[in-house]
Structures are given as C-alpha cells and as structure tokens.
Amino acid sequence: MKIRLGLLGVADSFEIIQSVIIKYPEIICIPIECLTEEDLIKNVSPLLEEVDMWLCTGPITYKIVQEWKGIEAPVFYVTYTGSTLYKTVLQVLYEQKIEVDEISFDSNASMWEQALQEAGIKTKPRFVESEIISLEGLVQYHFELWKSGQTKAAITGHPIHHELRLLGVPTYRTLPSTMAVEAVLNNILRTYEMLHFKSTQIAVQIIEIDSFVGLIKDTFSTDEIFRIEIKYMEKLLSYTKKVHGSIKSSGFGRYVIFTTRGLLQDITGNFRQIPDIHDFDQASKEAVTCGIGIGQTVYDAEINAGNALLHAKECGKGTWMVCFDDKKIAGPLGKPEQLTYSYISEQLESISQQTSLSVITLNKLKSSLKKLSNDELNANELANYMQITPRSARRILTALEEKGFAQVVAEEKPHTRGRPRKIYKISHF
Numbered sequence: 001m002k003i004r005l006g007l008l009g010v011a012d013s014f015e016i017i018q019s020v021i022i023k024y025p026e027i028i029c030i031p032i033e034c035l036t037e038e039d040l041i042k043n044v045s046p047l048l049e050e051v052d053m054w055l056c057t058g059p060i061t062y063k064i065v066q067e068w069k070g071i072e073a074p075v076f077y078v079t080y081t082g083s084t085l086y087k088t089v090l091q092v093l094y095e096q097k098i099e100v101d102e103i104s105f106d107s108n109a110s111m112w113e114q115a116l117q118e119a120g121i122k123t124k125p126r127f128v129e130s131e132i133i134s135l136e137g138l139v140q141y142h143f144e145l146w147k148s149g150q151t152k153a154a155i156t157g158h159p160i161h162h163e164l165r166l167l168g169v170p171t172y173r174t175l176p177s178t179m180a181v182e183a184v185l186n187n188i189l190r191t192y193e194m195l196h197f198k199s200t201q202i203a204v205q206i207i208e209i210d211s212f213v214g215l216i217k218d219t220f221s222t223d224e225i226f227r228i229e230i231k232y233m234e235k236l237l238s239y240t241k242k243v244h245g246s247i248k249s250s251g252f253g254r255y256v257i258f259t260t261r262g263l264l265q266d267i268t269g270n271f272r273q274i275p276d277i278h279d280f281d282q283a284s285k286e287a288v289t290c291g292i293g294i295g296q297t298v299y300d301a302e303i304n305a306g307n308a309l310l311h312a313k314e315c316g317k318g319t320w321m322v323c324f325d326d327k328k329i330a331g332p333l334g335k336p337e338q339l340t341y342s343y344i345s346e347q348l349e350s351i352s353q354q355t356s357l358s359v360i361t362l363n364k365l366k367s368s369l370k371k372l373s374n375d376e377l378n379a380n381e382l383a384n385y386m387q388i389t390p391r392s393a394r395r396i397l398t399a400l401e402e403k404g405f406a407q408v409v410a411e412e413k414p415h416t417r418g419r420p421r422k423i424y425k426i427s428h429f
Contacts, residue, residue: 003192004050007031008040008065009057010158013176017057017078020181026189034061035135035159037068045070053188057176058157059107060138072270074191076184078176080107085115088155088174096153096170101126104142104151106160127151139163142171199262201325204293204301206309207236207255210317229253232287239277243267256302261294271322274334285318292322300325311360315387329363337385339367351428355399361386365396366429375429376409378421397424405429 005027007017014031021029030051032043054075056062062077089112092103100123105112109128116123127150129141142154146169153170164171209232229252236255240247245259267275271292274285291309295301304323311329312321321331330340348362355362368385369375383393400406405428411420 003027003188004052005029005188006044006047006051006054007057008034008044008054009061010035012158012173013057013078016176016178017055017181020178020185024185024189027185034064037064040065040068040070048073053192055184055188058174060135060157060160074188074195076188076191078180078184080111080174080176080180084174084177084180085112086119086121088172089116089121090119092153092155092170092172098152099123102150102152103127104129104145104154106130106138106141106156135160135163139167143167143169146170199260199265201261202295202298202301203259203261203264204295204298204305205257205259205264206250206291206293206302206305207257208289208309208313209253209255210287210289235277239275243275256305258298264292268333271330272333272338274320287317289313289317290320292320294322294324296325314358314360332387335387337371337387339364339371339385347428351403351405354403355405357396357399361396362429365426369426369429375426376423377426378412378423380421397422400424400426 003026005021007014007021007029011031011033014033018029018031021027030047032047034040034043048071051073053073054065054071056065056075056077058080059077062075065071065075089100089103092098093100100116100121103125104127105125106129109125109130112125112128116125127145129138138156138160142151142156142160142164145151146154146164153172154164155172155174156164157174161171161173209229233249233255236247236257240257240259243257243259243263245257245263247255247257250256264275265271274290277285277288289309289312291305291307291312293301293303293305293308295304304325304327308321308323308329308331311323312319312331315321315332319331320333321329322333323329328340331338348359348366351357351362352359364386365382368382369377371385372381379390379393379397382388382397383390386393397406401408401424406424406426408422409425410423412423
C-alpha cells in the first residue's frame with residue numbers, strides 16, 4: 001500500500017513535517033508550496049489525479065483549500081494545540097514583557113484559551129480572528145491592532161509572520177510539533193484503509209429495460225421486441241466488461257450486474273453521473289432504469305439495489321438511484337439537483353400511516369427541505385427539488401396540511417396570470 005500524499009502550505013513547515021513522514025514507508029510525499037488560491041489553481045490542479053490525499057501544513061492553508069473547493073480527495077491539516085501553542089505564547093510574554101490580552105492571534109479562540117489554561121495562564125486572549133482567510137486580510141488585521149496601540153505583538157503563521165515583521169510588528173511564528181504531525185499521519189493511514197475497504201465493497205446494479213420505448217404503435221411484433229432485447233443485452237455485456245463485473249438475466253427486461261463499489265464510483269463520478277454505456281442513444285438511455293446497491297455481502301447489496309430501483313421508478317423511466325450500505329438513498333444520477341436521504345425512520349413511518357404518503361415520498365420531502373435550508377416553500381419549489389409535477393407537489397402539501405404537518409403561512413401572486421401560490425410551513429420533520 002502506497003499513499004500519494006500532497007503536502008500543501010509554506011516551505012518553512014515542510015522540513016519539520018517531512019522529517020516525520022520519512023518514518024512512514026507507506027507514504028510518498030509530494031510537497032507543493034501554496035499560499036493563495038492562485039497557487040492552488042496553478043500548482044495543484046495539474047496533480048489532482050496523481051494524489052490520493054492532501055495534508056495542509058496548518059489551519060490557514062486548510063481554510064484557503066476549503067474555500068477553493070477544487071479538491072475532492074480527503075484533505076487534512078496539522079493542528080496547533082497544546083505545547084506547540086503555549087510554548088509560543090510563553091516566548092512572547094517573556095521576551096516582550098506584556099500581557100496575553102495585548103497579543104493578537106488568528107485561529108480558533110477556544111484552541112488558544114485551552115492552550116493558555118494548560119500553561120496555567122488564566123487571562124483570556126482579547127483579539128482572536130478566525131473568520132478572515134485571505135493573507136492580505138490577516139496582515140491588515142494584526143497591523144491595525146498594533147498600529148492603534150491595542151496590541152503589542154502578534155502570533156501567526158507564514159507568510160503573514162514575514163509581512164508583519166517588515167511592517168515593524170513584533171511577530172512570532174507557530175510551527176507544527178512532531179507529535180501533531182504523527183497524529184494527523186496516523187489519521188491519514190486509518191482513513192486510507194477505510195476508503196480502500198469501501199472501494200472493495202460489493203456493488204449490484206438492477207437494470208430494467210423498457211423495450212417498448214421508441215417503438216411506433218401497432219408496427220411492432222414479438223420478434224421485433226426480442227430483437228431489441230438482444231440488442232440491449234449486447235450493449236450491457238460491453239458495459240459489464242467495462243466495470244469488470246458479471247451479468248445475469250432476472251426475467252424479461254431485467255438484468256443484474258455484479259461489480260465493486262470502487263469501479264462503479266469511478267465511472268459515475270462518485271455516484272453523481274449516469275455511466276456512459278457504449279452505443280446507447282438518447283432513446284436507449286430513457287428506456288433504462290437502474291438501482292445501484294452497495295453492501296458488505298452480495299445479499300445486502302442486492303437488497304439495497306432493489307430499494308434503489310423502487311426509488312428510481314418513482315422518479316420515472318431512465319432514472320438511476322443508489323442505495324448505500326448505511327441505507328441512504330442518493331440521486332437521481334446525472335441531475336443537477338440530487339437528493340440524499342435515509343429511507344428508515346420511525347417518525348416518517350408514523351407520518352406515512354397518517355397521511356397515506358409513502359415513506360419514500362416523505363424522505364424526499366425531508367431531503368428537499370434540508371437542501372433549501374428552509375421549512376417554508378410552495379408547490380413549484382417542492383416540484384423542482386423532488387423532480388415531480390407541481391400537481392403532485394400540491395397533492396403532497398395538501399395531504400400534510402390536512403393532518404397538521406403543514407400549514408399555509410402566506411400567499412404570493414405570480415408574475416403572470418394564475419391563482420396565488422400558497423406558501424406552506426412544514427413541521428414535525
């Protein structure tokens with residue numbers, strides 16, 4: 001097992017971190033100096049496919065990476081806690097002869113408070129900035145406090161440390177400790193093992209094909225249907241080879257493909273896109289409905305695939321959904337708006353029995369509310385998020401209203417002609 005680890009941050013921290021990484025033969029380190037988002041675009045983007053995981057030298061670099069949102073692989077950072085922090089604080093207090101509340105910090109306030117308590121210092125820091133992530137903004141933050149006389153020193157990281165020194169601010173640099181580096185490297189190893197285990201999980205696809213899609217009424221025969229079925233089978237055989245799987249027929253128009261999670265995850269873009277099945281035209285794609293199931297055993301994966309297929313059929317022909325081993329459903333694949341929800345809930349079972357709405361429908365509604373970050377919506381918004389017609393959305397909202405799970409809180413007039421749209425507030429979800 002070899003982990004290709006991209007090391008991101010400032011060069012003066014690389015030496016400390018690499019001196020620890022060298023003790024881990026499983027890790028191949030790729031240091032990349034990055035201070036800004038522009039650095040990430042220029043230096044990291046070309047290496048995204050060549051790196052398994054990423055390690056930032058500190059929290060500031062980590063925040064910049066998170067804000068960039070260009071890395072999908074797991075990203076870690078070296079934490080600055082305990083002795084690393086209070087050692088720096090004590091150095092400032094000793095050399096500058098000042099109080100803790102005369103120092104400016106940039107990081108998590110509770111982290112600094114805990115470090116000070118460990119050092120036996122009861123005074124809490126007054127100036128701790130944890131929201132600003134731009135380097136220029138942090139330099140300005142520390143400098144203005146010092147210039148106005150509110151602080152007499154700053155504790156920060158590179159290159160802010162360097163810039164403040166040039167401006168005349170007494171500045172001290174925090175560097176990672178060996179213990180902190182070892183802790184994050186062990187976490188990286190555990191995460192990699194877990195992901196590797198996940199990639200070998202069983203993946204089952206249950207595919208249903210509607211051979212009547214695209215046929216002209218009254219012009220087809222049994223032989224024509226059989227010919228179309230053979231044609232689909234040939235294409236599925238080619239696709240099965242692509243995922244290094246095996247396929248079996250499970251009745252007319254239904255097929256089961258067995259493969260692994262890792263392979264399927266790769267060709268679906270982490271379960272976001274419908275895989276490209278060779279020679280399938282648009283009509284063929286619309287005829288294929290698929291449920292993907294992930295599990296520790298073939299039995300579990302097949303059960304989950306069946307559940308995913310039921311959810312896919314609810315969304316209409318040509319839909320692909322996936323059910324993971326934790327019973328969470330995701331999809332439709334290939335749609336800009338995807339929902340992720342669990343179909344096991346005693347609360348939703350209870351609401352289902354009272355409203356006659358299926359648990360699947362209620363789960364989708366719950367996921368839609370989570371995506372909206374709001375418990376108020378109209379039928380058109382619900383229809384858009386659940387991929388259903390406005391009429392079906394109104395039926396759902398009316399059913400909930402009748403049983404007290406929703407109430408009309410406002411009405412809005414449409415820009416064009418038509419009746420006012422009711423805005424519902426959903427409760428008990």
